[in-house]
Amino acid sequence: xxxxxxxxxxxxxxxxxxxxxxxxxxxxxxxxxxxAKIVNREVNKAGLVDILGDAGTINIQxxxxxxxxxxxxxxxxxxxxxxxxxxxxASEEHDDCIYIESEISKNAKYIVAIDPLDGxxxxxxxxxxxxxxxxxxxxxxxxxxxxxxxxQKGSRQVAAGYIIYGSSTxxxxxxxxxxxxxTLDPSIGEFCLSHPNMTIPKEGHxxxxxxxxxxxxxxxxxxxxxxxxxxxxxxxxPYTSRYIGSMVAxxxxxxxxxxxxxxxxSAAYPKGKLRLVYECNPMAFIxxxxxxxATDGFNRILDLTPLKxxxxxxxxxxxxxxVLKLMDCLNQTNKEKKQVS
Ligand code: P6P
Numbered sequence: 382x383x384x385x386x387x388x389x390x391x392x393x394x395x396x397x398x399x400x401x402x403x404x405x406x407x408x409x410x411x412x413x414x415x416x417a418k419i420v421n422r423e424v425n426k427a428g429l430v431d432i433l434g435d436a437g438t439i440n441i442q443x444x445x446x447x448x449x450x451x452x453x454x455x456x457x458x459x460x461x462x463x464x465x466x467x468x469x470x471a472s473e474e475h476d477d478c479i480y481i482e483s484e485i486s487k488n489a490k491y492i493v494a495i496d497p498l499d500g501x502x503x504x505x506x507x508x509x510x511x512x513x514x515x516x517x518x519x520x521x522x523x524x525x526x527x528x529x530x531x532x533q534k535g536s537r538q539v540a541a542g543y544i545i546y547g548s549s550t551x552x553x554x555x556x557x558x559x560x561x562x563x564t565l566d567p568s569i570g571e572f573c574l575s576h577p578n579m580t581i582p583k584e585g586h587x588x589x590x591x592x593x594x595x596x597x598x599x600x601x602x603x604x605x606x607x608x609x610x611x612x613x614x615x616x617x618x619p620y621t622s623r624y625i626g627s628m629v630a631x632x633x634x635x636x637x638x639x640x641x642x643x644x645x646x647s648a649a650y651p652k653g654k655l656r657l658v659y660e661c662n663p664m665a666f667i668x669x670x671x672x673x674x675a676t677d678g679f680n681r682i683l684d685l686t687p688l689k690x691x692x693x694x695x696x697x698x699x700x701x702x703x704v705l706k707l708m709d710c711l712n713q714t715n716k717e718k719k720q721v722s
Contacts, residue, residue, distance in 0.1 A: 511629025
């Protein structure tokens with residue numbers, strides 16, 4: 382009988398990896414885990430209680446908020462407020478940052494950027510959805526935290542993770558020393574280590590993209606899609622197309638099986654759809670820590686400097702060799718453009 386290791390036990394055990402750690406980050410990760418269990422309870426009841434459907438409000442993205450969006454946002458912010466380790470929360474559901482200035486948080490060192498419930502369009506049709514979070518250490522040294530504490534490069538994250546509310550509920554996170562996955566055991570109400578040291582295969586045979594936007598994709602992306610669809614036994618092509626429309630679910634599958642997730646610029650999203658601070662950066666940190674790659678097509682995602690809280694970016698991330706092949710396709714069309722111009 383293998384010994385069950387809970388998220389709490391694992392966090393404390395790994396705290397030793399950080400010699401100067403005094404437990405603040407451990408407590409912060411614990412707070413996020415608790416909120417995730419509360420949100421999971423409501424997600425699992427969705428359809429049985431009046432928590433499906435629209436909240437009748439609009440977020441800064443101009444997107445209609447679902448009741449579960451609002452609920453999840455409230456739960457994570459409440460947990461971060463009461464936990465005392467977080468001084469600023471940047472949430473997809475709020476126009477501006479939430480500065481926590483309570484007595485319990487007066488010495489808080491950490492910034493949390495969060496998409497409380499990603500994949501909202503899937504909530505009412507019972508498809509997997511997720512929470513994505515990113516953690517930074519504040520750079521300002523005293524007084525109220527600053528927006529510059531939030532708009533740090535992704536390479537400065539101290540931790541990142543996601544929760545996927547699917548056939549089972551999992552919490553996957555990294556603190557820069559590999560990626561570990563925990564599955565919620567409802568019988569004991571604990572996230573238990575189920576996927577230690579997660580690594581993404583260097584090569585994969587799944588590509589995930591909304592091909593409905595094909596006509597507006599950059600030529601290099603079109604070339605890559607055609608590459609995925611060509612017959613070639615040696616490279617096991619054509620690849621399989623799998624797209625759920627829920628970033629956390631698509632990336633989680635590719636992390637386990639190998640594959641590439643692509644959200645290029647398009648007519649509707651000329652700068653890309655996914656948000657750099659609380660979607661692209663945390664997912665890029667996780668995938669790099671799992672041995673994969675993450676780019677906006679030209680730059681490493683983690684090297685981008687956010688200028689605005691809700692700024693968007695194109696993103697291509699997954700198996701290292703698939704990301705490199707995509708970049709070859711993009712670079713090739715750029716060379717051809719330069720030769721012509
Ligand atoms: P599209 C969900 O709304 C989301 O933000 C991500 O979870 C997902 O990957 C993407 O948008 C889907 O966008 O345009 O393909 O529906």
